[in-house]
Amino acid sequence: MEKMSAVDVKTAVQQIVPYLEDTSNDAPLVIYFDGWLGLSASAVLRAIAEQPPPSLREKFDRIIHIGCSMWKSRRALQRVIANELKLTQQLAADFDRQDEEDDFSGVDHGSRAEIRDITGVIGRYLVQYRCLVIFHNGSSNTVDLASFGIPMLEFLGTKVLWTFRGWLRLNREIREKVENSHLYFYAVDYHHKEWNAYLAEDAREIALHMHKLGLGVTPKIATECCLYLLLLNNQGKKMIDYNWATHASCYWVCDGIIGGGPDNQTWEVAHALQQHIRLEDYSSNAELMESVERLELSSKQWISITESYFKEVPPEATTLFYGSKNFSSPPFHCCHNLRFLGLDRCMDGLQHGEEEEEKKGEPAVEIFQRLWVLDVCHMDWPLAFPPETEEQVVATDIREVHITNGRIWTSNLAWRRLPNLHKLQVVEPTNLWETERRDEFMAMVNLELLDLSGNSTIQVLPSLSGATSLKTLILDGCVGLEHVGPQQLPPSLESFSLNTAGEDEDLKKKNVEISYISLAGCVRLANFILRGSLPNLEELDLSHTAIKILDLGAVVEVKNLQRLFLMGCGQLRSISWPKTKMYKLRLLCIDTRARGEVDNRKPAWSRDCSLMVYQQDEVNEYCHASVAAADMRFLQSLPFLWTWAPIRCDRWNLCLSSTSDDDGSGCHKEKMGSHYSTGQLAAVLSLPKSLTYHDISIEQISAKIDMSSSSSSAQFLPLDLHMDIGEGISDVTDKSSTRARKAIRSVMDSVQSLHVHDSSSITSVAPEHTFGTNIPIMNGLKWCCVERCPKLDTVFTTTYYYLSCLSQMEIFWAAHLLMARSIWSRPRNPTLDASDLSFTQLQAIHLHFCPRLRYVLPMASNNTLSKVPDTLHIHCCGDLKQVFLVEQEFLEKIAARHEKGMLGFPNLKSLYLYDLISLQQICEAKMFAPKLETILY
Structure with a gap:
């Protein structure tokens, strides 16, 4: 530590600048300044940054001023650096993308780290300059600026001047965290004559920041508020708890330091100022308290x-x-x-x-x-x-x-x-709180905060519907409550807390009675805290709230939870579940798509493509889950879709769509059949030249097509594990987190029925960067319908390289895929292991209006693909040349080893091919189909 005898900001600057200009080999690269007993350090750094002497400008190409006295996160620090370098516009998309990824991963804002790609951009930009970095560090630890892109290599000549201090941060312990390698400066004023001026400099820093926020706090008012807190701290002698966090702003207004009396705006300004001052126990700083006493202040x-x-x-x-x-x-x-x-x-x-x-x-x-x-x-x-x-x-x-x-x-x-x-x-x-008078908060339109913590005997929450300005409701320790909401609560509520895990020993012995919590319709509710043991809770309803990250990880016990509703939660991005099992959960309903109108009534669930049937059936002890989300990354919050922890979910219906109007019903006959009805087909098939077999009439063909459509659409009812991907859903890019891609892959590997439709941006149902190249793909899928996805290129980018893919697929239906060139990609290795089970259950293929389609399914050495299909129905695919593309190696094996050099299709019964102007052959190999009953070509 080095002491300087500066008496004000100007003389401190004069004494620090020579150390910054020193370019000798043993000159310190990092300098820390602690101010006068922790005061005015921030003001000295600002003076050097904003009004550097000419000699300092000659030494450095860039002077970078990083102000983070109000610490938020490492990510926020990196944003400040980018903004200081005028790189914000260039990097805005990267920041927003990573923030969105962290939202879906459930990373709280304070834990968000710097972004590696942005670190590289900043580093490449600054490496060409000799930089002086001036850094106000509001965190509780030293920060390695190199990890944010500031080049700290000695030969580049970068120097750093920094401080922990600022905004009345006066605790002595923080300075102990300064690394020994840093040159440590602190200033002393032996006569304490300028102590008030040092405090005023810190207050001025606060006032400048509040001015940027549009709040009218003058440096004089800020100084008096800071001095007031120090005065109370000094006179109290720890005999009275002044409760700074609750009352600091009240003291300033009540004593007239911030004028305006009972006016709401006065209190709002005071509260905002309180958020920007470090409310600490200043008494630990003995030298500081001695200085306060010497001022001989009294009130x-x-x-x-x-x-x-x-x-x-x-x-x-x-x-x-x-x-x-x-x-x-x-x-x-x-x-x-x-x-x-x-x-x-x-x-x-x-x-x-x-x-x-x-x-x-x-x-x-x-x-x-x-x-x-x-x-x-x-x-x-x-x-x-x-x-x-x-x-x-x-x-x-x-x-x-x-x-x-x-x-x-x-x-x-x-x-x-x-x-x-x-x-x-x-x-x-x-x-005791008397609950008979449930209207005692009637017409309390100004009430903003209600804290009833520790009211362990209260059983019924008084009606708060008349408290139309209520923002915060705290019920910590209210273990006797029977239920909460929704009728008693106003839609203005923004924050709710119920914590039954108190430290009071008597409270721990009491039973937590609450069985029902509903904050449905509290459209501004963004902060929801639920902690402790809730053994009797049966239903939790947070529908139509503004919750973004729902953290239930601190809930110790919810063994009786049966119903959970999160409908119409358009802001919801992430859920953290209780670590304990929820064996009794029977109904889980989540919808993160934005909805225009709030309806607190429970929907009458029906079994269609997006909503599961729910009946309280005592025999069937399993959970029904209906989940609708606007982004596939939300799946990482739903581990029960592929595991039994913490919920055993045997039936789920997942709808991914950006619109709440999409219920996935596009897979039903009335929608799917509209483009190729019996009447339309009968009309276009009236030309005799289209008939290959003259002993079959047009009417018979039409009837069979209609019957086939009816049969297929009947099969397109959701199975127990169903997924619907609809309008507004895009591909998950390779920039998405590993956790997100793993969750998507796990869900799609579990799904039994899949309907993909009306997505204008999706390019593949199973993209390689999500599924990889060496793992099985979607082996639980039994039927799949894909339609009206104009940018879809390859439906399944499968590799099936010694691994089975789509081994349970029985029915595949595709329609109106304007850009699709193939349904399944060609294998990476055409000489596959004969034990491969890919597509070995595929019975029916229906393709309609796919004009760019060139082939349907590639065939390699695993000839079991030809043994199962019984129906091929292909209509209006203008570029289709072959239905089954046979790899050359396999083609040679067929000619040499198969009976009569033909590939057998022993179960193929129906072949409907129409308006295929480029079709050259169904299969490159000669075909043998002994059960073929119907051909239309």
Whole structure:
């Protein structure tokens, strides 16, 4: 560590710059500056970055200023670097693509790492320059800037000046994380004359940032707010919990530091400022606290009473903390300007005379009409509220009430009598919550936060439908609740928390009764927290919410969960499931496609191509799952589609489509048959020259075609494991995560029936970069229908290289594939192992209106492909030259070894070929089909 005697920002800059300009061999490449007791470091770095001396500009080609005092993630840091280098537009697509991948992988924003490709772009851009990097590090660890693309090679001459400090980050421990290889500077002011100025510089940094956000906080206001926090921290001496996270913004408004009084905008500005100041226990910094004391600051408006002999409170006081044990005669009756009242453990007087206090007590109206914020901790203060018939409204100005391990009512208070309440916390109350009055929050249109944590005896949640501004609902430890929602909850709700895994030993012994949780229709709900043991929970419904990443991984036990609904969740990208088994789950319904209208009624499930039948059948003990998603990458959140962990799902129906109107019903006869009805075929087949066999009439042919269509469409009902890929679904690229591609492959390997239709961008049902070249492909698939996919080139990019592919396929149907050149790709090795089982169950092939199709199925040495098919139905495929393409090696074997040099098709019964103007032959080899009954050509 090296000490500098600078007294202000200007002199600190003058003393640091020579070290940055030093190019000698032993000159430090990385310099850390800690400021004055942690203050003003950020301001010094900003001064060097924004107004560097000419000598510094001559030494460096680029001065890169990286401001991350408000740390978000390594990904966010890389964005800041790209923006500073004016590369944002060039790299925006890469950032957005990786963010989207991380959404589907369930990576929370704080854990998102830098992107390797972008690191390369930044590195290649900067390697041509000699750079000075000035870095405000708001994280809790040192950062290797080389991993973000900053070239740190010694011969390139890059230097780094950085700090952990900024925005009132004053804890001493953070400086211990600076690496020994870095040159460490800190400044001292022996006389402490400029200490207030150092604080003002930090506050100015905060004010500048808030100005960019459009929030009107001046450097003077920010300085006073920071000084206020330090003053409270110094005077409190750890005797009172000031609860910075909850009350910091309240202190500033109530004491007039941020003016505007009860105006909503004033409180919003104060809250925003609180988010940008490090709320720490500054008392650990002894030198800092000594400096605060030397300022000889005092406030007649802010009073803290921690001794019983302190009797008088100035009338002008606006904030009072009362921690005296003697509360028999509270000293704040005369404080008519009192705005914030904090009471902590004031119990002695009440314990001896509570009955008398209740009789004569202080009128609640008088107390509440003065206050904007009331905070009561670890004490009972039974106020005598007048009956509602006498006075409906108690107070109109009070905005926040916080009660922890205490109470303020003699009987249950109807909170609607405080109509301006924005925040209400009743945590671990000492009096039971009476649930008979379920309308107590009626018309509380300003209430934004309701925290009922620790109310372990509450059984019924009061109706909150009238609290139309409610954003946050916290029910942690409310283990006695029987159910939650949806009728009681307003659509404005944005955050919900229910955590039954409290640290309280008494709470752990209580049974968690809740059996039903529904937040359906809370269209703004984005933050949902469910933790702990919920052994009696039977149904969870989060339909029509804005949840993006649903994390149920902290749920310890849900052994009785039977129904889970996530319908109409258009923002949902990822689900993390409980680690314990959910053996009783019987119905799982997920739909991540955007829907226009919210309907909380449960749909009447029907068995079609996208929705599974659900009947509570006591005999069939398995789970039905119906899942609709707008992106194939969502499949990585559904491990139950291919494993039994954590859900055993024996029947599932998966619909992948960007539109909620698509239910997959395109595979039914009425849709599939519309392009080639019996009447149309009879009309076009009226020419005698199209008949190969004259003993079969047109009517007979038409009837057989119609019967074939009917039979096929009847078979195209979803099997137990069904998948539908529809409109708006694109190929998963090779840039998608390995986890996403593995999930897609696993699901498609499990599927039994598949319908692909109306996708304008998909190029292959089974692309090679997803399925690889050395693994089996879709061996569970029994029937497949592919139609109206104009960019589809090869339907199945199979390799079947010593591995079976589509070994269970029985029926294949394709229609209106305008660009498809083949259905199955040719094998990589034409001399396949005779034990290969690919396509050995294929009975029927139906192809209609595929004008570019050149061949259907390649045949290699495994001649079992010809033994199974009984129906070939091919219509309007203008470029088709051969149905079965026979590899040359196999063609030679047939001629030399097969009976009469012919390839046998022992089960082929029906052959319908029409409007195939380029067809040269069905098979390059000579065919023998002893059971052939019908031919149309």
